[in-house]
Amino acid sequence: MTSCTSCGAPREYDRARLIFTCRHCGTEEPVPVNLQAFDLLEASGLDCPSCKRALLNALAGSQPVQVCLGCYGALVPMGSFISVVAVVRFFEGQSLDVLPARRQEPGDRLLVCPSCSQVMTSHLYGGPGNVVMDTCEHCHLNWLDPGELRRIALAPESRPSAARS
Numbered sequence: 001m002t003s004c005t006s007c008g009a010p011r012e013y014d015r016a017r018l019i020f021t022c023r024h025c026g027t028e029e030p031v032p033v034n035l036q037a038f039d040l041l042e043a044s045g046l047d048c049p050s051c052k053r054a055l056l057n058a059l060a061g062s063q064p065v066q067v068c069l070g071c072y073g074a075l076v077p078m079g080s081f082i083s084v085v086a087v088v089r090f091f092e093g094q095s096l097d098v099l100p101a102r103r104q105e106p107g108d109r110l111l112v113c114p115s116c117s118q119v120m121t122s123h124l125y126g127g128p129g130n131v132v133m134d135t136c137e138h139c140h141l142n143w144l145d146p147g148e149l150r151r152i153a154l155a156p157e158s159r160p161s162a163a164r165s
Contacts, residue, residue, distance in 0.1 A: 002069050013040045034072040034146055037091035046114040049143055060087040072146040081142055089153040104132045115139040128155030
């Protein structure tokens, strides 16, 4: 699945402990926080639209997504977007009180859909989190840069008031 940063050998994902363990040297590395809500599976055959590394198939609950172990972005089918956000929200716990300003404006860059190779549309996400999403209308996919899925899930206005503490 991925290579050990110490020796380069394959490493395995231990979902219960949220670590990668090297098969060769035994090095253990924590799974980055942006990926902890996912069950990581096999390579998807698609490349990351941002950093061009291979995307991995993953599950957020029972919802399929693809994630990048290079930049930690996520490719989420439009039809399961709300369910994926709910899984991340459940896994992450309490929402944040304040979010920092977003780092990107629509049109700052152009990404190409990893599935159909058409240019994705860059736009402000209309829900909580104040993020810029990249969307392929043809393939019905949303690309979220590193941390944006967490940002949406943890946004103060993304939870019902009864769920906030």
